[in-house]
Amino acid sequence: MLRLEYHNLLLHSLLAERFSGAPPVSIDQTVSDFDGVIFHISTPESKTKILVSIQIRCFEDLLRYGAKEVLNREHGPYVVPPEPGYDFSILIDLENLPAEKEARDALAMKVALLKRNVMAAPFEQAYQEYYRLKQEAAKFSSEEAPQGVREGGEVKVIHYREEEAIYVKASHDRVTVIFSTIFREETDRIFGKVFIQEFVDARRRAIQNAPQVLFRNDPPLELQGVPGVKNTGTGEIGYVTFVLFPRHLTPQRMPDVISQIQTFRDYFHYHIKASKAYIHSRMRRRTADFLQVLRRARPDSEEKERKTASGRTFKVAG
Template structure:
């Protein structure tokens, strides 16, 4: 199966072309869409040598509560400017003051292409930091880390789509990440259930250190039932990832955040791919059946003719 990329390929290609020493100054005014209804605006409002990249994301107000501005300041500190009207966050890159080293330029391009990923990383980083604090307190107070904690900290809710959200709950022994997702069709729910069962089977067969994956339909998991706005309906499902300490060590956190925040898009992308594959196989099989039916048709015999004397001929 295809693993979706975390960066925006179009932004990466535009900046790679513009950062080239042989590139000629040109005006830019391009609106770019990304997963989860995220919008970018790449433009040169002041001069051709200054490129502004603006980000619009539906859940920015939720992200502000979880330190998104601090995270983005660490990534884009010297390039941050006042947000462009209609957008949530903006940076400006001066082509005349780019890093001199090619490796540093490539790193800057990569970070800008990861704009959406870095913004959505804020609540995960906060949850992992809270996990470290709660785990340290538990060890200090001699709490059994193998026993799940009921209280824990508050649930972080990120309403990143119109009807779908991500819920993150850190505790002293784990970090629970829950995706709510809407199935528009009954067939999507069936495909999704089969697809998620593969996660369970793969963990049982070969990847025993993988996070535990749970799925529930209609009713939300216990961890988020007290959160305002959580829905219970026939067309909604909840996918739970249980991350233990081995999954979120210091050297794995960046990779873990990148993988888990793209899960919803990965999930629905492969549901659509599975449906498309089955439709193509069905069309192929129907075409083969039609060939068999055409071969089974009897040839129509030509009608015999008679002469006046009664002789027959064709």
């Protein structure tokens, strides 16, 4: 299976070319990313100053969960007031780039990870909440722990698509991440269930250290009372739950886990569409084989019927 990249490839390639010493040129490009995210790369002031802006649907949600702090930490020296129509902007001066090539490459990659960094904010906050709840829970037995420790923190809601959301909830022994996803067609629901079942079977067979994965059409218990959670009863909405255990929540593994889990929805639907395309190509190939068999079965010479002047008919071999 294909693993999607965390960074924007077009943005990275454009910046890598500019940082390589190529002559400055005017830039005005709009680049799309997954989940409706839009990048705008331009040189509004001069050819040596590149402005990179991002527009993301759930930016207000992310600000509530510490996105501003994460962005300032990752892109602090380059942060400028946002371009009109966009949520966040950074400005890079080509005349003041780091001298070392490795540092320039790292800068290009960091800018290309802009979407990943802003989306990481609620996950990082959930990690910190897990550490705090774990320390508090260690002071009590499971029965004596205060209700706030037993129930865990609040559910963080990120409305990153028009009808879909990510829900993140930290507890003293785990972090639960729930994706709501829309299945427009019945075949997508079937493929989705098969795909998730592969996750479950892989964990059972060989990868015991993987997170627990659950799939259901009604909202999980963690989402009870959360505003905006829908239960259509038709199976159109599916809820995919990842349970991250302490082995996934170490500070060393945090960046990689956050990068991988936030791209799950795109990874999930990409492989559903790829599976459907593969089956359709097999069907077309099988149909072409059947037509070829029929053409080969047709006789090369057919008896033709002719009439005489008197009206009698007789057959002539072709």
